[in-house]
Amino acid sequence: xxxxxxxxxxxIDFDRRVLVTDLLEEYKLTYKEAHDKLEAHIKQQEKSSxxxxxxxxxxxxxxxxxxxxxxxxxxGDDKLKEWLSKLENSQYHLYSVEVxxxxxxxxxxxxxMQHMEVKLAKVEQRSGVKPLTNGVSNGVHExxxxxxxxxxxxxxxxxxxxxxxxxxxxxxxxxxTTTTAKKGSIGSFFSAAxxxxxxxAKETKAAAAKPTAGSMDNFFxxxxxxxxxxxxxxxxxxxxxxxxxxxxxxxxxSEVSSDEEEKLDKLRRSVIGSGDESDETxxxxxxxxxxxxxxxxxxxxxxxxxxxxxxxKQKPQQExxxxxxxxxxxxxxxxxxNETFLDDDGFVITVKAKKPKQPAQKKASSTTTAxxxxxxxxxxxxxxxxxxxxxxxxxxxxxxxxxxxxxKK
Amino acid sequence: MxxxxxxxxxxxKKILDAIKDLLNEGTFDCSDSGIQLQAMDNSxxxxxxxxxxxxxFDKFRCDRNLSMGMNLGSMAKILKxxxxxxxxxxxxxxxxxxxxxxxxxxxxxxxxxxxxxxxNLDQEHLGIPETEYSCVVRMPAIEFARICRDLAQFSExxxxxxxxxxxxxxxxxxxxxxxxKLAQTGSVDKEEEAVTIDMQExxxxxxxxxxxxAFTKATPLSTQVQLSMCADVPLVVEYAIKDLGHIRYYxxxxxxxxxx
Numbered sequence: 001x002x003x004x005x006x007x008x009x010x011x012i013d014f015d016r017r018v019l020v021t022d023l024l025e026e027y028k029l030t031y032k033e034a035h036d037k038l039e040a041h042i043k044q045q046e047k048s049s050x051x052x053x054x055x056x057x058x059x060x061x062x063x064x065x066x067x068x069x070x071x072x073x074x075x076g077d078d079k080l081k082e083w084l085s086k087l088e089n090s091q092y093h094l095y096s097v098e099v100x101x102x103x104x105x106x107x108x109x110x111x112x113m114q115h116m117e118v119k120l121a122k123v124e125q126r127s128g129v130k131p132l133t134n135g136v137s138n139g140v141h142e143x144x145x146x147x148x149x150x151x152x153x154x155x156x157x158x159x160x161x162x163x164x165x166x167x168x169x170x171x172x173x174x175x176x177t178t179t180t181a182k183k184g185s186i187g188s189f190f191s192a193a194x195x196x197x198x199x200x201a202k203e204t205k206a207a208a209a210k211p212t213a214g215s216m217d218n219f220f221x222x223x224x225x226x227x228x229x230x231x232x233x234x235x236x237x238x239x240x241x242x243x244x245x246x247x248x249x250x251x252x253x254s255e256v257s258s259d260e261e262e263k264l265d266k267l268r269r270s271v272i273g274s275g276d277e278s279d280e281t282x283x284x285x286x287x288x289x290x291x292x293x294x295x296x297x298x299x300x301x302x303x304x305x306x307x308x309x310x311x312x313k314q315k316p317q318q319e320x321x322x323x324x325x326x327x328x329x330x331x332x333x334x335x336x337x338n339e340t341f342l343d344d345d346g347f348v349i350t351v352k353a354k355k356p357k358q359p360a361q362k363k364a365s366s367t368t369t370a371x372x373x374x375x376x377x378x379x380x381x382x383x384x385x386x387x388x389x390x391x392x393x394x395x396x397x398x399x400x401x402x403x404x405x406x407x408k409k
Numbered sequence: 410m411x412x413x414x415x416x417x418x419x420x421x422k423k424i425l426d427a428i429k430d431l432l433n434e435g436t437f438d439c440s441d442s443g444i445q446l447q448a449m450d451n452s453x454x455x456x457x458x459x460x461x462x463x464x465x466f467d468k469f470r471c472d473r474n475l476s477m478g479m480n481l482g483s484m485a486k487i488l489k490x491x492x493x494x495x496x497x498x499x500x501x502x503x504x505x506x507x508x509x510x511x512x513x514x515x516x517x518x519x520x521x522x523x524x525x526x527x528x529n530l531d532q533e534h535l536g537i538p539e540t541e542y543s544c545v546v547r548m549p550a551i552e553f554a555r556i557c558r559d560l561a562q563f564s565e566x567x568x569x570x571x572x573x574x575x576x577x578x579x580x581x582x583x584x585x586x587x588x589x590k591l592a593q594t595g596s597v598d599k600e601e602e603a604v605t606i607d608m609q610e611x612x613x614x615x616x617x618x619x620x621x622x623a624f625t626k627a628t629p630l631s632t633q634v635q636l637s638m639c640a641d642v643p644l645v646v647e648y649a650i651k652d653l654g655h656i657r658y659y660x661x662x663x664x665x666x667x668x669x
Contacts, residue, residue, distance in 0.1 A: 396665065397566065397663040397664060398664060398666040399454055399663050400454070400661040400664050401453045401661055402449055402454055402455060402535070402659055402660075402661045403449070403535065404661070405642065405643050405661060406456070406536060406538070407535065407536050408533050408535055409535065
């Protein structure tokens with residue numbers, strides 16, 4: 001979502017103090033763009049609804065008596081002018097905006113941008129957009145450059161966390177798709193269920209492989225490499241020599257070319273997008289299997305065979321779980337790499353936008369997995385009686401031959 | 410010399426329609442008593458026994474016993490060329506390899522004859538023992554056809570259970586279960602609508618729907634159908650052909666498989 005859109009839709013709460021730096025981080029704009037849009041919005045609001053906004057400016061300059069550089073935040077135009085007159089070589093930028101008198105909580109101190117540089121590096125990798133265009137030149141964050149390496153240090157670990165969580169979401173999604181297919185279909189009540197279980201996974205893979213069959217292999221091959229490179233980067237950062245070496249970090253991150261990452265993003269979208277299709281295909285596949293399941297049910301209707309069937313059912317499930325666990329790590333990487341990417345409109349969709357959702361999704365995925373886990377035994381519980389019923393109702397019979405009743409003349 | 414003449418071609422048409430789904434080929438055994446056909450279906454699960462008495466024909470002549478192996482599909486095609494009201498005459502010379510089927514319109518204005526090649530079929534005849542059936546159910550043929558058709562939607566098999574109370578047809582499948590009970594009718598105005606049950610002892614047998622539905626192709630031949638059942642004995646589904654004979658279908662029951 002663009003800043004303009006957010007402003008138009010009143011998504012930004014000016015009752016609280018809105019920091020320009022936050023907007024820059026949020027919407028990945030240059031300072032100029034953000035400032036212009038914000039100013040335009042404020043003017044428009046002041047005209048149309050007579051709301052008055054209170055502005056704060058960050059002022060930078062050197063003190064008159066050579067006591068050094070000074071950064072300060074001043075409130076209102078009057079004070080700004082006062083400070084500008086006090087300082088030499090002064091410059092200022094809009095720092096925050098809030099509704100006059102309506103602020104509920106103030107940003108107590110100067111809050112510099114924290115993640116911008118790292119994000120910019122990622123953006124640079126992906127899209128080839130130069131980071132300088134992205135608000136670094138606003139001068140606001142310069143004084144806090146020293147803590148930046150620390151921030152950068154934190155970033156990969158965050159990214160790793162995200163990597164871990166988001167694939168599980170995907171896994172959860174995949175599971176949920178399979179489980180919904182299982183729930184909805186009558187096929188799950190019959191003996192062909194194990195086959196149906198294995199089918200969706202195949203089909204999702206197939207569906208995912210359809211658009212870019214060739215590149216899917218690359219995808220799965222490359223992900224572990226990416227993960228290993230990133231996991232390698234963590235210990236490298238831990239070493240004191242490289243702690244502040246942000247260039248090296250970027251160099252490592254840039255090992256995967258932006259083109260490739262874009263491909264991966266597209267792939268991920270296609271994989272996620274193909275989930276619905278796979279559901280439909282699952283449903284179709286399951287309806288196809290009903291006929292065969294009917295026969296199987298008749299054939300396998302002995303009560304003694306039920307435990308075996310159960311075991312057979314459980315085996316594929318366990319295998320699925322194992323496979324799921326095995327796939328978890330590469331899937332993590334897949335999701336994490338997709339956290340930041342360029343939108344179709346050219347906007348950078350960032351992790352931060354998803355961050356608040358992630359725990360929820362995490363929970364959702366965990367709940368879905370829990371739901372699947374709960375549903376699985378439920379279906380297990382349900383299916384044996386049904387099978388038992390069928391076994392009772394349709395005892396194993398074979399068609400006799402008429403010749404066994406009548407002798408040849 | 411063999412010659413048999415029927416007043417209405419429609420009867421022969423119906424007879425052919427009643428057996429051609431089950432049998433591709435059949436041997437008509439002609440003797441002075443009439444025409445008989447006995448054949449098993451390809452899977453040897455059912456047996457068709459057709460008896461057309463000589464006295465039921467308008468004209469019947471059979472100097473020597475004659476077996477005419479015919480492709481029933483071909484014969485049905487020829488019979489489709491006849492109008493229902495046409496007279497139909499089957500003729501064959503002794504030891505001939507063809508049979509002539511002649512259709513004459515009612516006013517004799519149109520006469521058409523078709524010659525069909527005969528086949529040498531090595532078909533085994535089975536000895537059908539005289540059996541006293543535990544249950545004999547007579548019911549409207551249309552009703553039986555409908556029951557078979559309906560139950561076939563539920564399962565491949567139909568369980569026929571005959572007790573004092575009546576006869577119950579049931580099928581159980583993935584869709585669910587279906588039960589159709591027919592009680593013996595007390596008194597009906599029309600005889601063809603009556604359901605009568607002669608029961609010595611209750612019987613429950615399972616049969617393949619597919620064959621029962623094939624048998625019901627004979628429904629146009631008769632208003633009533635007779636089901637004769639006995640434990641561990643093939644079901645007999647009999648359609649009487651008025652004044653001419655009958656067609657009997659024997660169907661082996663489905664038996665419990667103890668081997669597996």
